[in-house]
Amino acid sequence: MPIPLEDLYNDVISKSMRGLGLSEADVAAKAGVNIEAVTAAKSGNADDAVLLKVAPVLQLDGPALVTMAHAAWAPLDIQLDGLAQFNTTYHDMTVNAYLVWDAESKNAVAFDTGADATPMIEFIEKNGLNLSLIFLTHTHGDHIQDLARLSADGAVTTFVNEAEPCSGAGVKTFKLGDTESWETGSLRIEPRSTRGHSKGGITYVVSGLQQPVAIVGDALFASSMGGGMVSYADALATTRKEIFTLPHATILCPGHGPLTTVGEEKEHNPFYPEFK
The missing domain is CATH 1.10.260.40 (lambda repressor-like DNA-binding domains)
Structure with missing residues (x-):
């Protein structure tokens, strides 16, 4: 569904x-x-x-x-080999976490945990994947609720922007500008600052799959945005700079709601009228 x-x-x-x-x-x-x-x-x-x-x-x-x-638009259904979305219930809403993996090496990378990492852990085991890294888009509770279990109490290293640290075994902070990217198998993960909804919000741009992918956290939703809880102006500006400059075919993986693409959001997202 x-x-x-x-x-x-x-x-x-x-x-x-x-x-x-x-x-x-x-x-x-x-x-x-x-x-x-x-x-x-x-x-x-x-x-x-x-x-x-x-x-x-x-x-x-x-x-x-x-x-x-008029509820007259929804993004197209998106399926991409090497990308899986996990939608779990957190209080009265749902939240997304993501897994990307390299088919040859079986190395997998997780982005956030959602409210319950069970579906992701079961998927990893069922498909014979090796969880090599975890990245956090931001540290609001719904996105890191099950970090200890997903990381096996720190056995898998978790990276988070130093502007928004969180406690936990195996958690390492990184500084934008010092860290250009990470690589695992054929995957390359590049961090971009999309602060505004949170003070250290990060979008991770993943290359190495058949289409570019951006895990955007709560910077952007299909037809909406996470809201400028820290800075509304920064939330809009960083999204314009770091997300809307990506190729139209880039798959956007938001913290809430369905997958979408840069092209679809330029056409349908009310917050960005200049692209219409």
């Missing part, structure tokens, strides 16, 4: 308002609509005309927002 989009259109509106520091009254005045219309939009009851007026105020793409309101 496909994983649904992480955010609804009203989630996008709320994240934009919060990030830009705009109240309902501010948005209403700038968009030329009444406050009740903005309240309705935030609660998921807006009509298309209101969305098209509100979107520019929130620096969003209006048609993409309307498309979300």
Whole structure:
């Protein structure tokens, strides 16, 4: 069963308002609509005309927002040899973790753990893979919940950006600029800073499979973003610089919601109107 989009259109509106520091009254005045219309939009009851007026105020793409309101788009189903997504339940939501592997050497690399690493551990065992490294996109609890078990209490080295360290056996920090990439089998993993949702958020660009892959954590979701919990401006800017400059065919692996691609997000993500 496909994983649904992480955010609804009203989630996008709320994240934009919060990030830009705009109240309902501010948005209403700038968009030329009444406050009740903005309240309705935030609660998921807006009509298309209101969305098209509100979107520019929130620096969003209006048609993409309307498309979300009608649930008229979802990313294409993506299957790639050497890439697996694991979706586990964390309280009232779900969270993703990922595994990439080199078919010849059987070396595998994990990205985050999700809420429960059991499905990933079972997949590794079933397919005769060797978990050689673990990388963390960021250290929010839902992404590292099962790190001790996945790493076998530190037997597998875990890397995390020094700007966002976490405790645990076998955890090593790295400094961007000092670390160009890691290699295992035919895979090459390059870290890129996508801070904003978290202070040390990292996107890992993986080459060596049939398509380029980017594990983006909560920097970007299909049709949305993780929100600028640390800095909304940085969250948007780093994603533009480090993710949207990747080839259109790059598969994006978000921390929540379905897989997508750079090309699909340029066309459908309301937060990036300049690409439409």
